Amino acid sequence: xxxxxxxxxxxxEHSSLPLGRNGRDDEEMILWFLKDRKYSVEDAVAxxxxxINWRQEFGVDELTENSVKGMAETGKAFVHEFLDVNLRxxxxxxxxxxLPAVHDPVEDEKLCVFYVEKALSKLPPGKEEILGIIDLRGxxxxxxxxxxxxxxFDVFYSYYPKRLGQVLFVEAPSVFRPLWQLTKPxxxxxxxxxxxCSVDTVRKEYFTEATLPAIFRN
Numbered sequence: 507x508x509x510x511x512x513x514x515x516x517x518x519e520h521s522s523l524p525l526g527r528n529g530r531d532d533e534e535m536i537l538w539f540l541k542d543r544k545y546s547v548e549d550a551v552a553x554x555x556x557x558i559n560w561r562q563e564f565g566v567d568e569l570t571e572n573s574v575k576g577m578a579e580t581g582k583a584f585v586h587e588f589l590d591v592n593l594r595x596x597x598x599x600x601x602x603x604x605l606p607a608v609h610d611p612v613e614d615e616k617l618c619v620f621y622v623e624k625a626l627s628k629l630p631p632g633k634e635e636i637l638g639i640i641d642l643r644g645x646x647x648x649x650x651x652x653x654x655x656x657x658x659f660d661v662f663y664s665y666y667p668k669r670l671g672q673v674l675f676v677e678a679p680s681v682f683r684p685l686w687q688l689t690k691p692x693x694x695x696x697x698x699x700x701x702x703c704s705v706d707t708v709r710k711e712y713f714t715e716a717t718l719p720a721i722f723r724n
Contacts, residue, residue: 508540508545508547509533509536509537509540511547512536512539512540512547512550512551512554513530513531513533513536515547515551516530516531516551516554516555517530517531519551520551520555520558523555523558523559524558524562528558528561528566528567529558530554530558535554536550536554538667538668539553539554539557539667541668542667542668553664553667556664556665557664557665560664560665561665564615564616564619566619566623569616569619569620569623570620571620573616573620574613574616574617574620576613577609577610577613577614577616577617578617580603580605580609581600581603582599582600582601582603582604582609582617583597583598583599583600583617583618583621584597584598584621585597585598585621585624585625585628586598586719588713588716588717588719589628589630589717590637590712590713590717591711591712591713591714591717592637592671592712593630593633594629594633594635594636594637594671595625595626595628595629595636595637596625596636596637596638596639596719597621597622597625597636597637597638597639598638598639598640598641598719598721599638599639599640599641600641600721601640601641601642601644601645601649602641602642602643602644602645602646602649604649604651604654605648605649606648606649606650606651606653606654607648611653611654614654615654615657618654618657618658618661619661622636622661622662622666622669626666626669634668634669635668635669635670635671635672636669636670636671637671637672637673637674637712638670638672638673638674639673639674639676639708639719640673640674640675640676641676641677641721641722642675642676642677642678642679642682643676643677643705645678645679645681645682646681647681650681650682650685652685652688652689655685655689656689656692656693659689659692659693659696662696663694663696670696670699671699672699672700672701673699673700673701674701674702674703674707674708674712675700675701675702675703676703676704676705676708676722677704677705678702686700705722708722709722
């Protein structure tokens with residue numbers, strides 16, 4: 507009933523928004539945003555309108571393996587081929603390969619969104635969340651990027667609400683802590699999803715021997 511109400515309201519007030527998958531008549535997306543907004547039709551419509559507009563402006567549906575190829579080849583991020591033990595798709599970021607002074611921030615953002623979409627496409631039936639892992643081994647001040655970290659969490663908060671189940675910060679060096687203290691207040695409730703842990707914890711608690719990502723095998 508509420509899904510229909512949102513759908514009709516979007517048609518009445520935002521008829522220029524696209525239809526189809528991830529559009530104003532996508533019932534699965536509408537239900538997801540209703541859940542996120544605690545079933546408030548007004549709030550869901552406002553957040554959905556913003557999200558659908560953003561998808562158009564950002565060109566989310568135009569992103570392809572080929573369009574992000576250059577940035578993907580840096581190896582700074584990838585979607586793991588296996589799910590974790592909780593059957594969540596896994597998005598891995600290798601922080602030491604992120605060089606904000608060298609890499610184009612717009613291309614970084616495109617790569618990020620492409621991989622979020624790719625991870626979500628791997629969700630098994632009945633599962634709703636993905637796992638993010640940020641490998642901080644070898645992290646130094648030249649890898650620090652407050653703007654990108656804020657963009658990453660903002661994307662999940664505004665456009666992919668409740669899709670991020672947990673974020674593991676693996677082997678965080680002391681140099682990362684000040685950056686985290688600056689970022690944490692900006693993340694609001696999403697900060698509670700963060701867990702600082704060791705490679706050993708990743709191995710033992712999140713994967714089996716067969717599904718462990720290669721970067722955590724040594």
